[in-house]
Amino acid sequence: MKKKTFEEKLLYSKELLDKLMDQEITLEESVKIYEEGLKNIKEAQKLIEDAQLKIKIIEKDMIDSSKSDE
Numbered sequence: 001m002k003k004k005t006f007e008e009k010l011l012y013s014k015e016l017l018d019k020l021m022d023q024e025i026t027l028e029e030s031v032k033i034y035e036e037g038l039k040n041i042k043e044a045q046k047l048i049e050d051a052q053l054k055i056k057i058i059e060k061d062m063i064d065s066s067k068s069d070e
Contacts, residue, residue, distance in 0.1 A: 006051075009044040013037055 004012065016037040020030060 006047045
């Protein structure tokens with residue numbers, strides 16, 4: 001199964017939030033949706049952290065490369 005992108009996770013989180021806003025759902029359903037939402041947000045945060053790390057590595061490589069060109 002294909003992993004969801006950050007954008008897909010963000011959209012899914014909004015869908016879960018919309019479900020939580022429904023006054024017709026039970027407490028048990030609310031807890032399950034809340035738990036699923038937290039898991040989804042944690043996964044999205046990991047994607048952001050991975051992207052930030054990748055950018056730092058790229059920037060460091062560019063700086064190191066420009067220093068070696070001098």
